[in-house]
Amino acid sequence: MLRRDGTTAPYDADRIGTAITKAFLAVEGAAAGASDHLRPQVAELTGQVGAALLRRGGADRSPHVEEIQDQVELALMRAELHQVARAYVLYRERRSEEREKAEAQEPAVVSAAPRITVRGPEGDAPLDEERLARVVTDACQGLSDARPGPVLEEVRRNLYDGITADELALAQVMAARTLVEREPEYAYVAARLLLDKLRAEAVSELRGEPHRPDQRAMAADYPHYFASYVERGVQEGLLDEELGRFDLARLGSALKPERDLDLQFLGLQTLYDRYFQHVRGVRIELPQAFFMRVAMGLALREDDREARAVEFYELLSSFDFMCSTPTLFNSGTRRPQLSSCFLTTVQDDLEHIFLSLRDNALLSKYAGGLGNDWTPVRGMGAHIKGTNGRSQGVVPFLKIANDTAIAVNQGGKRKGAACAYLETWHIDVEEFLDLRKNTGDDRRRTHDMNTANWVPDLFLQRVEADAEWTLFSPDETPDLHDLYGKEFAARYEEYEAAADRGEIRVHKRLKAVDLWRRMLTMLFETGHPWITFKDACNLRSPQQHAGVVHSSNLCTEITLNTSRDEVAVCNLGSVNLARHVGPEGLDTERLKRTVTTAVRMLDNVIDINHYTVPQARRSNERHRPVGLGLMGYQDALFTLRIPVSSPEAVEFADRSMEQISFHAVSASVDLAAERGPYESFEGSLWSKGVLPIDSVAVLAGARDGDLEMDTGTTLEWDALRERVRTTGMRNSNVMAIAPTATIANITGVSQSIEPQFRNLFVKANMSGDFTVTNPHLVRDLKERGLWDDVMISDLKYHDGSLGALSRIPDDLKALYATAFEIDPEWLVKAASRRQKWIDQAQSLNLYLSAPSGRKLDRLYRAAWRSGCKTTYYLRAQSATHVEKSTLATTDGKLNSVPVAPASSAASPAPSPSASPSPSSSPSPVTGASAAATASVPAACSVEDPECEACQ
Known part of the structure; x- marks a missing residue:
């Protein structure tokens, strides 16, 4: 086996058996040692550990001591010996703390590990231990609870002589991501280590020679890099030639390199895999260049386009607002199809x-x-x-x-x-x-x-x-x-x-x-x-x-007219509500600024857009609809300390959407004053002074009053109503709440209006599987002295739910209740409050832990009677959940760093798998029992990599 200091020792099954026996004794007492069943049970578990290690790498591989311990824990969990497993976890935690204290008291020394040679494009070279330590240390800077030691230890256990430079870079990223379940801050560490790899890739490609700048060097060089990136992008036919005519020096000086560090691993890996511009697979686009490229593409037809580009960039790079995926893919490119x-x-x-x-x-x-x-x-x-x-x-x-x-x-x-x-x-x-x-x-x-x-x-x-x-x-x-x-x-x-x-x-x-x-x-x-x-x-x-609305869209939030001659088009983007709240409540001034700029960006999409069919151009230019939505709703509730299943959450849904609606309508009126109202404005409800909140009465009248929908307001709607009637609207439709599946990952917040799915789970998308730990919960548990390895083990065992954990206080159980623990009628109530302000609709997922015909009937009739326009997926818990073992060794497809020489080099970044694991993503209701759920493929789970078409 491979020790922590890099040396090797023979694998000793007797030591495994001794460790398991001690765990039994810790739970059952000394009498257990004399029982007849203990020795055969220990022998069987020890054999399972050995067999698992053999399957994972063959007889010639030297497994790391931590991997062996992981397999012991997994064997105990699979045998449903949860108390024994907990004792074993506690033992590992104590030993880890003792080692960390010892390391802190002694000066760091390079271990007498075997010599490591790294194969790179320039030839073989010894492993640069000093740079490795510096890069990992830099990645942990500014983070209160992430330390370089555990990352370096995990890196070294995955190194081998002859490792390639790409594999070495990947090993650093993977080392940090295995620690995310214990400390969410390592999601930032992993992102920064991937960023180090990305910087080297992009800068080397643009310079034509190997170069690996660190974050400080890159911050100074970002303006020069940005100009080179735009020039190369235009040359390669990736970017619109018009981008090269911007004042690149002015835009480069407006970039904020420190915002690269705000990305978490899931967000940056997603951008790397699918969004960043590349030349024959080599990325040339860094995060701030990406956000500025999108901003430039949306500012192409502005009078002072540099000023507007900087304004749009500020909104995107701060994560206050994010455009939808098609806009991020294609803005500033030769074919800017930006609509969702x-x-x-x-x-x-x-x-x-x-x-x-x-x-x-x-x-x-x-x-x-x-x-x-x-x-x-x-x-x-x-x-x-x-x-x-x-x-x-x-x-x-x-x-x-x-x-x-x-x-x-x-x-x-x-x-x-x-x-x-x-x-x-x-x-x-x-x-x-x-x-x-x-x-x-x-x-x-x-x-x-x-x-x-x-x-x-x-x-x-x-x-x-x-x-x-x-x-x-x-x-x-x-x-x-x-x-x-x-x-x-x-x-x-x-x-x-x-x-x-x-x-x-x-x-x-x-x-x-x-x-x-x-x-x-x-x-x-x-x-x-x-x-x-x-x-x-x-x-x-x-x-x-x-015309008539004949359907909604792929994700049930768009409600626009269609006919033989018109293909309805909608252009989406979402306000990050989490960025607009603090402990004192909603920051209304910041929200107003964000919404005003966001509506302008969305309106610009209509004129810049590349239309593939003429009916879409005709419809979009005539009616000019946009769909401003929101995401990070659950994060905002965490900040405000409001449980999602509460009257206070329903009230917050109402008040926050009223603010967004008010400022979105006002922004469209301002654009109408500047650019003129949309072509078909006359005759619309807008032209009659009927706003979304007013149209509730129309629906109530058609149903003879059979409508349970609140109509309370708090803002000065009368003055705005008159402005709409006399000045006009730039856009026929202004609001729609989309699922935000991918852009929420990019910004690191909860999706759309979704409740928290789990407090600890594995999220699957086209970039792989990612451990997700609720950082709000971890912070609260740390403050109360409850965050430890046993808590992690308990969370995994209970699939991220706090309900069964006796040592969790009731207030935290209420605040961090997961989607399947809350009554879905709370979601309907909040949706109804939002719907009164929205001129289109919202992607409303409904969760039922134990569906029945009676529950479904009551739930969907409630959605109809409360004025919801649409519903989206019905979700039930899948038969399989998060694996009951340490996620350090089961953390999905990207955990692929070899521990022995590989026959081929690693790809520039972890590549997606053909079959993402559904193990912890919730699936729609697929049967009357768990067995039926397991037998039917999930149509679209919350994190389904193949259902991101809106955002």
Whole structure:
């Protein structure tokens, strides 16, 4: 085995057995030593440890002593000997503390480890121990609880003679990331060590010779590097030539190199893998250059574009606001497709169906997420006049749409993604519900495409009345597609009467509650179709005069009109709410500044954008919708010490969204005064002085008062209402809360409006698996003297939940309750409070730890009655959770530093795996039991790497 000082010793199974025996004795007392069962049990556990080590590296490998101890802990956990495992963990912790005290009292010396040679592009060279120690020490500077010693120890245990320079750099990063579960600050250390590698890669490529500047040297050289980066980017055809005409010296001097250190490992690795510009795989873009490139791309058409670029850069690099992923990918490039979401309506003719599929491919190519309204397509059994035959319905075309989304994978950056919407009265709705099932005819299944029900109020009213419901083919009832509210109800009843008279050939009658039950059952079993509400989306739409909202988008937050001639487009970005709160509450002045600048940035997207289909340009330039959202909501609650399942959290959701809404609408009015209102403004609700908060009354009237939605306000809305009416709006729509799956990772905060998933878990995305520890919880536990290895072990055993831990105070249990520990109706209540301020919608995930038909029925009716426009995923706990062992050796795909010579060099950065582990990500409800959950692939878990199409 490999000792901590680098020397080797023979592997001794007897010592393993002795250590396990001592752990048993610590729990069961001296009498356990005489028991008949102890020796065979210890022998079996010792054998399991040896077998595991053999599997991990073969007989010729020398495992490190820490790895051996990890395997002992894992064997005890797997045998469900949790008290014995805890005793063993305590023993390891005491020994570790003793070693650290000894190291602190003695001067650091280089161990007499075997000589290490590093293979690099310049040839072989001895390991530079001095630089290694300096880089790790620098990475820990400014962090109160991260120390270089444990990182260096972990690095050295993974070194071998002949290691490559790339592998050495990777070993440093991996060493720090294995410590994140014990101390969240090591996420910053890992990021800084990756940054050291990235600096060397970028600067060396631009200089044409090896160079490895540290953070201090890079800070001084950043302006010069930035100018070189832009010049090279233009030369390589990566960046718009116009970027080279900016005053690069002025912009370079505005860069803040110290903000590179604000990135955590998950954020920087994500940027490295998918966002930074590269030349044939070699990154040339550093973080501050990245943020400035995006800012420059958004300022291209400003009068004083340097000043605006600096203003936009400040917002992005401070993490106060972040643009959506397509904008970050493509801003400042030769093809700036910056929009996030595209919504289309598919017409009922073969030519348009396949034209729509072509448009899907073109829109998906540059990272756009798709929402397709398929309701107009006639149903199965409907007459086809041209062939005098019968239609096969909408499902075969949905299968083609599914395969198109997979084939066009957005340049390898992320999979194409689409969502199909169908109204609840369509004759094919029952087959539509089955699209995500794993059984049945695979030619009538769409395993990769999302689906959503577009539900009119009349259907839910029939459910509550236990009445009947009639399904129609849209070729015989075409106007139902464009009607909503009481007009829809009246016309629907006319068609029912016509069907009774035999005037409609294709129809089916069933009990509404039976169809509702089946909708919820499919949602329960497959996670699809989602439940979205047609009338709420249309009755509160400011653009009722210009068309109809026929669907939402891929992530259910966009509600824009679509038609044959218009593809709806939305341009997204999110305010980081965590950056706008302190212990005293919401910083309203800072929030106002952020929102005002953010709306300007989003409006600029519309004019700069690269449109792949003309219908998208026509729609976007005519209506100019944007979607300003938020993220970091849960972090803000932690700062304010407010449990998410509380009236105070609901009130905070209300007040914070009111502030965002007020300033977003005001900013759009200011832009209208400067640039003119959007083309279709006249006739809109805006032009009549009807703001989002006012349109709640329209919905309540259509439902005859059957709406449980708060309408309280605190700001001076009357004056703003008059400004909107007289000056106009620059944007037809201003707000939408997207999932923020990736940009929340970049900024290091909780996603969107999501509750905390776990306090300790492994997050999977296309960059690999990442240990995530709740830093707010760790800080509180440290203050109360409760953060130790036993607490870490307990958190892993209980899947990041505090509920079963007796030594955790009740106030912390309430504050840090996880998503599956809270009643989901609190999420609905908070969503309702937000929805009254939002002109579009919000991606609202709902969590149920033990779903049942009764709970689902109550929850989704509550969402409808409280005025929510849409819901997103229903999530239940998966059958498998975080592995009950130290995450230091099970921490995902990136933990791949070899301990013996490898046949090939490491890649420039850890590369994504083809099959990310779902072990701790929550999956949608996939069955009536844990076994059923395990048997069905997760459709989209919270951290699903393949569901980041909005942000």
